Amino acid sequence: MTTSLANQAWDACSSALQFDRYLAGELEPPDAERFHAHVDACARCTSALNELRSGAKERLPPLRVVPFPPRSRFPIRALAAVAGLAAAASLLLVVRSPGTRLKGTGFALGMYVEHRGEVRRAGRGETVAPGDAVRFAVSAPVDVFVAVLSLDANGHGSIYFPAGGRAERVQAGNDVALPLGTRLDATAGEERILGLFCASPVELEPLRLQLERGGPEIPDGCQVTRWSFVKR
């Protein structure tokens, strides 16, 4: 093999696959014991194992629901209508900020939950389950930059929408589904949701960090809606 490739080769005594299978508990007990005994006696393998263990501690972002193709496979309006829940905008789960900094009213955030293949519109304080898919929909009288952030019961902040680092433009409309959903993790307890409606594509990572510290301060040119659901 070429020199450059040789330099990149996995250099522990067993393959990376074996290490990962060992850490995942997939090896048969006798194989796992042999593996463990070897690693204990081999500095190179100990180092490799420690590196993999360290990497396994990395906090992963929320698992996204598959982005909707241009023609939605997840007909929110139709589903809501069938469920008899699209009757009025007043059903939207909205607590408008008292200090609206984006001119105008009518900015609202709603949420749909898919549980075991069934879709329902979520109510305020709704109980959801780990593994449920959630997707947000917004109502806005004008085109606006939107973001959805969350703070879970462990105090970890996440950006549910969009996937990029800045709020994303959404066209004016009623109950417009955001093109990205989230699969809920197993962190139990109340999860707070922050819907941002902004006049410009604000940076979201600073807001996520502020959220974890008890904030955030609402950026100029934005208004916010807050609500929550309970995961158990």
Place this chain on the structure above:
Amino acid sequence: MSLDAGAIERLYRSHGHIVLRRARALLGSEEDAQEALQEVFASLLRAPHSLRNATSAVGWLYQSTTHFCLNQLRNRRTGARLLQSGVAPAPAHVAGRGGEALAELRRVLSRLPADVAAATVYHHLDGMTHAEVAGLLGCSRRKVGYLLERAQRSLALLEQSA
């Protein structure tokens, strides 16, 4: 193994770092690696039976990640992205293992046939034996030897022409 959405979410939390680590090494871009992480598990949400039939969840994730990343490398090449602007900067921990050589390797992998490229990744980057590679590719060890010989010939030719 029950594979409802909750089980897949738990698998994502417990095994997602495997996908992310290998995607970072193969793609050299944090953004692309994060996308690979989401796509691998999105494919599982769409077709959970693909894992139900597998003997090892880790093995399935290796296959799926490799398949996705090699496709991405080929797509980059098709789009002339690599040729025009070079490989995206690798994160520090990847660059630390020889970032320039990995960039060269990505360029080479994008030019190899799919099975040859996959065998190369498994054997040289993941340190797998021929038997392990054969297990993931679903072929004989002899076939693995043949694929790796082809890779070596292709790489030698590419080095000569470089």
